Amino acid sequence: MRDHDQSRRGLIKGALASLGGLGLAGCDGGANNPLVQKLFALEEMLTFRTQSAILGPDSLAREYTESDISRFFKPNGSKDPQDESYKALAADGFKDYRLAVDGLVERPAHYSLAELRAMPSRTQITRHDCVEGWSCIGKWSGVRLSHILDAAGVKPAARYVVFHCADTPDEASFGEEPAHFYGSIDFQAARHEQTILAYDFNGAPLEVPHGAPLRLRVERQLGYKMSKYVMRIEVVDSFAHLGDGHGGYWEDNGYTWYAGV
Amino acid sequence: MTDATTVPRPRLIKRHSALVRVTHWINALCLVLLLMSGLQIFNAHPALYLGSKSDFAAPVFAIDSRDVNGHTEGYTALLGHSVNTSGVLGLSQSGGRAVERAFPSWLTLPSNQDLETGRHWHFLMAWLLVVNGTLYLLYGLVSRHFARDIVPDRGELAHTGQAIVDHLKLRFPHGENARRYNVLQKLTYFAVIFVALPLIVVAGWTMSPGLDAAFPFLTTLLGGRQTARTIHFVVAWGLVAFFVVHIAMVLLTGVFNNMRSMITGWFDTGEAKDSEVTTNA
Numbered sequence: 001m002r003d004h005d006q007s008r009r010g011l012i013k014g015a016l017a018s019l020g021g022l023g024l025a026g027c028d029g030g031a032n033n034p035l036v037q038k039l040f041a042l043e044e045m046l047t048f049r050t051q052s053a054i055l056g057p058d059s060l061a062r063e064y065t066e067s068d069i070s071r072f073f074k075p076n077g078s079k080d081p082q083d084e085s086y087k088a089l090a091a092d093g094f095k096d097y098r099l100a101v102d103g104l105v106e107r108p109a110h111y112s113l114a115e116l117r118a119m120p121s122r123t124q125i126t127r128h129d130c131v132e133g134w135s136c137i138g139k140w141s142g143v144r145l146s147h148i149l150d151a152a153g154v155k156p157a158a159r160y161v162v163f164h165c166a167d168t169p170d171e172a173s174f175g176e177e178p179a180h181f182y183g184s185i186d187f188q189a190a191r192h193e194q195t196i197l198a199y200d201f202n203g204a205p206l207e208v209p210h211g212a213p214l215r216l217r218v219e220r221q222l223g224y225k226m227s228k229y230v231m232r233i234e235v236v237d238s239f240a241h242l243g244d245g246h247g248g249y250w251e252d253n254g255y256t257w258y259a260g261v
Numbered sequence: 262m263t264d265a266t267t268v269p270r271p272r273l274i275k276r277h278s279a280l281v282r283v284t285h286w287i288n289a290l291c292l293v294l295l296l297m298s299g300l301q302i303f304n305a306h307p308a309l310y311l312g313s314k315s316d317f318a319a320p321v322f323a324i325d326s327r328d329v330n331g332h333t334e335g336y337t338a339l340l341g342h343s344v345n346t347s348g349v350l351g352l353s354q355s356g357g358r359a360v361e362r363a364f365p366s367w368l369t370l371p372s373n374q375d376l377e378t379g380r381h382w383h384f385l386m387a388w389l390l391v392v393n394g395t396l397y398l399l400y401g402l403v404s405r406h407f408a409r410d411i412v413p414d415r416g417e418l419a420h421t422g423q424a425i426v427d428h429l430k431l432r433f434p435h436g437e438n439a440r441r442y443n444v445l446q447k448l449t450y451f452a453v454i455f456v457a458l459p460l461i462v463v464a465g466w467t468m469s470p471g472l473d474a475a476f477p478f479l480t481t482l483l484g485g486r487q488t489a490r491t492i493h494f495v496v497a498w499g500l501v502a503f504f505v506v507h508i509a510m511v512l513l514t515g516v517f518n519n520m521r522s523m524i525t526g527w528f529d530t531g532e533a534k535d536s537e538v539t540t541n542a
Contacts (some may be wrong), residue, residue: 031371031378031381031382039385040381040385042385043384043385043388044381044384046388047384047388051469051471051472051475054471054472054475055471055474055475059474059475060474061470061473061474062473062474062477062480064313068313068314070314071314072317072318074315074317111267127313127314127470127486129468129470129486130306131305131376131380132305132306132376133302133303133305133306133490134306134308134310134317134487135313135314135315135486136314136315136486137313137314141435217472220470220471220474221470221471221476222470253377254375254377254379254381255377255379256377256380256381260469260470260471260472261384261467261468261470261471261473
């Protein structure tokens, strides 16, 4: 932990710098200074705590009817993963696909698509809200994430569910493997009734632009939390060791981990 | 207060209470940063729709760029009718080069394209606006500030027409009459405090998928998430229009006196002659 006096001096300096920053037009408005960063973190925590308290574990996202379904549902983010092993799986209609479930669970497991489809399924017509501002309505069918978690037996220390995905959104830096997309949610979101691993979209098997063969739906949050091309589910007590430590690809790029707003 | 007929009233009056002054300036800061960060967020998908979902082929309003005879043109479209807005909307200068972006960099926070930082600013300031606004509303009710100063009575409303004519002629209340807000001020502040600001906050809430799950009736009331987003945008510009008129009136009716009253609370009513009017010739 930082020395108290030093951090207070830093805070005052930061406050002055941010005021100076605000006075200068055409800059980042002081977003990079430590005080402003702290205020952003405070805001995210306040929003997360308030919404979690208001929402509770059970309230459902609005569900729509067949006639509300968007004629065109915009695929966003990764639309065509270039990962070689993913491309091989896709070429074969995902016959050899296996979803891995591991981490802080009693019984790590692998499931084929046929096995996932044999599990109890849930179908929901919901609105997908993108962080950019647009919305599309679509019908998703899949297995509840809580079913998978119960089958694996979650250990008491578990706090988050991490989704490791096949897509590699960033260019690889020279001589390195490109990093794979990942994302994470907490157990209130993971156990929610509408949180499913979807394999069907609008009544047909999920296509590659929408995250084939399996994508997450977290209906009370924004689209960027709904990992596509899910290959492995890892139950963890902390995501600090993954990526840059913020809990996901988008979070490592500055987006908030809680995306209910 | 002493009887005005026997003792001359002091020219300097305490016009704004400390709480009104402090919440006014916090509110002003919030609205400026909310507007600029809001335009940053809008730039991530610069199109508006009606209903629950986005019909990408037919936005009711859009700012974009297109290729016209080999050169890029910024345009703004309302209900399918577009006009060339190069230089400001759709295509503008940033850092010495033409950039295809909806609102120009000098209007957005941050100035470069940066949705996540814009969102951080927007939600931070939204919290401050709501906390500050709640304090003000509680104070306004308890202190009877709203009953005394903001809500017009029937007698005042009957003079609305005359007040509009006077304002258009730039004849503003002076002296005794300037001790209290005139009917147009009351109606305008009423609309901002009780209609525009609550509406823009609620429309913001309904865009949140979390709050939509908690309070679906609010989203229904506003006509669906995309209509709510459109309302949020339109009300924001309505507040900009208010801001422009507000600043113009501050300047026209004595910038020093007005600024002093909103900073220190003290307002000079001028010479106490009821009939006197100023004309800004």
